[in-house]
Amino acid sequence: MTTRLLLSLVFFKFSLICFLSSSYVYAEIPVFACDTDSNKTLASFSFCDTTLSFTERVADLVKRLTLEEKITHIIDQTPALPRLGIPSYNWWSEALHGVSSVGHGTKFSPLVPSATSFPMPILTAASFNTTLFESIGEAISTEARAMYNVGKAGLTFWSPTMNLLRDPRWGRTLETPGEDPYLIGKYASGYVRGLQQLDDKDRLKVAACCKHYTAYDVDNWKGVERYKFNAIVTKQDMEDTFQPAFKSCVTEGNVASVMCSYNQVNGTPTCADKNLLSGVLRDQWKLNGYIVSDCDSVDVIFNAQRYTKTPEEAAAVTINAGLDLDCGVFLANHTLKAIQTGLVKEVEIDRAVTQNFIVLMRLGFFDGDPRKQRYGSLGPKDVCTPAHEELAREAARQGIVLLKNDNKFLPLSTKTIKSVAVIGPQANVTHDMIGNYEGIPCSYITPLQGLSEHVNTIYAKGCASVLCPPENLHLDDAKNAAAQADITILIVGANRSVEEESRDRISLLLPGQQATLVSEVANASKGPVVLVIMSAGGFDISFAKSNEKISSILWIGYPGQHGGAALGDIIFGSYNPSGRLPITWYPESFSENILMTDMRMRPDPSTGYPGRTYRFYTGTPIYPFGYGLSYTTFKYSRLKAPRLVNIPTGTACLFKHCETISATGSYCNDLSFQVRVRVQNTGTRPGAKSVLLYFTPPHVHNAPRKQLISFEKVYLEPWEAKHVVFKPCLLQSLCACGTCAKLNQEVNKNSTAQHDHLFPKLIAFRFTPKTIFIPKFSTIFNQKSSSRSVLSQEPLLFKKIQTFNVVPGGVM
DSSP, rough: OOOOHHHHHHHHHHHHHEEEEEEHHHHTOOSSSOOHHHHTGGGGSSSGOOOOOOHHHHHHHHHSOOHHHHHHSSSEEEOOBBTTBOOOOOOBOOSSSSOSSSSOOOOOSSSSSSOOOOHHHHHTTOOOOHHHHHHHHHHHHHHHHHTTTTTTOOOOBOBBBOOOOOOOOOGGGGGOOSSSSHHHHHHHHHHHHHHHHOTTTOOOOOOOBBESSSSSOSEEEEETTTTOOOOOOOHHHHIIIHHHHHHHHHHTTTEEEEEEEEEETTTEEEOOOOOOIIIIIIIIIIOOSSEOOOOOOHHHHHHHSSSSSSSSHHHHHHHHHHBBBSSSSSSHHHHHHHHHTTOOHHHHHHHHHHHEEEEEEHHTTTTSGGGGGGGTOOOOOGOOOOOHHHHHHHHHHHHHHEEGGGGGSSOOOOOTEEEEEEEEETTOOOOOOOOOSOOOOOOOOOHHHHHTSSSEEEEOOOOSSSTTTTGOOOHHHHHHHHHSSSSEEEEEOOTTTTSSSOOOSSSSSOOOTTTHHHHHHHOSSOOOOOEEOSSSSOOOOOOHHOOOEEEEEEEOOOOOOHHHHHHHHHTSSSSSSOOOOOBBOOOOHHHSSSTOOOOOOOBTTEEEEEEEOHHHOOOOOOSTTTBBBBBEEEEEEEEESSEEOOOOOOSSSOOOSSSSOOHHHHHHHBOOOOOOEEEEESSSEEEEEEEEEEEEEOOOOTOSSOOEEEEEEEETTTEEEEEEEOOOHHHHHHTTTTTTTTTOOOOOOOOTTTTTTTOOOBBOOOOOOOOETTTTOOOEEEEEEEOOTTSSSSSSTOOSOOOEOOOOOOOO
């Protein structure tokens, strides 16, 4: 080694140490306003006075700003205002399933090199466990605050994604909680409560954002892009399919923000729709927070959609509609001229900055040094903790769905199984497990690693990638491995090259030659085969479902950083699977015959249109929504149900043949009733059961075939039984299916009432026929009827209850 090279290395190491040291010191300083310790004059500003209300403080701040300064604070990257002691702030951070590196606000560094990566929401939703939803949100908010305290993250996180999965080909399926409005609403509101940790003084730990509002689920399908897509949606579909989950996020989750989407709905861009933003979000649902655009969507309104003639008109129409924050620079560039030309008034800018600043006030951004506040002790030590990593593994275990288990083949026993062939393009992946909007995970445990913890393995990839073109299909190695081992586990499916944002699927078949790989390996295998599907959307795997050599099938979604460990836990019996599909798995004929751009939910028998999701689909699915097997068995029995429910009507007539009834407040509480069901584990293994409660309306006016009303996850030891109490508000159940849409709202008296006579009957599992009587209504309907969790222990995050609340319907 030359002297020059030696000196160069020494200098490099010294420079690196200095860089890391300076980065560490810099990272110690979080971004905040009202630093009265460093600048005593700031104490004279009322907006820095924590004894005043948020409203008083923000009013003082806004009146101190010039018009130009106000405009700079309705975009996501706001500049500093040194004269007021306000630093620059980046609004855009993401936390879809862990603190993400996507967005301007979050940066990983040697100080905080990683964060816990939980399963993608589609798999977490399959757990049907509201406690889990909230616990994940809380863990992520702790890591987010910890990173903020060392200057590596913001406080405003634009998560969760909560669009309803209308079509199985949507590329963003992995981000969603599924296809059911009630499930999505419960997921979103629970996750938001966990993230925000709202206290009795309306203060936030971090601020969440429910997106993308609304009727958005086409990204890029056969050349149709989200930027120009106009979703034609009926009023009935809007009321009972696309809007309910967003309403739950706002009214039950008390979310601090809602993001409007790129697309148009019935000809109007969502970010320019005054009814959707000011009317519904603000006036009807009482949003306590700000409304933000999807990134550059205001620019899209003008440049892609050509909705307005000038950029100033685009700025004005969005601000006047109720938009508060532009993710982008469009409003910064065009709002001033819009004001000068009379298209928008300054009072609207005051409204927008007020909403934005109030959220920052609630986050403590204007309270001085956050390290002296409630969450000030959090830091790098609170990121990637053993508890959070175990929670990520537990979430994957609870979501994984057992789709097939012939002759109770699973779980495998390490006493009898000596070797396993692990084959497939997804068998030893790392990054594919964590999906998109990801951060840097604490660590990885691949499927191969997770299975190798239990038994000796023989590995063959089979295909070079999930796309698996013919030239990359390596059958010989795969078949040889399967012929040697006692058991073969095939791990196939998708990744972001198949399904992700801006990439919708065309087909519902396994990509490329994967089906050939599965069939050929199954035929060549020495012993039975377990097929594992890693994906968000479902596949037409009818060929595998009927193949007798394939004894078991598991769907594992995108299971997060320790998904491989969770898979091993389930296959080898350390954990009893309890997940249930949050989506319908359709046959390939659905993708061949149905346009993805057709937004209709309801079937149309006259044209053969089969409808969408389990609520309306008239075809035969590969696997239905809510499907999932267990290693044990459960039994339900009815204990108590009402014989008669009287519903008095109100006075204001909204529909042609019936009077209005209220579905809110104490009136609703007065009309609640109970149905008791006993759930028993009748098998020899402990296990959890997600009890799903449905109700079925009468088959008139395009009502759903059935509707999920509530669910709860319970854990039962062998032969243990628990009582489940369904305690619904009957009227809310009626409205859940769009059958009393827009109750207590003004309607066009001249329009045809589409919802007459839509008060549904209740279908309760094994209930004796009863009657529901509605006074002054012409119809009476009949009522029909890590340390790894081990099976001897109750898994994490189950409520310790004997009873729980659900809502009316059939039990599954």
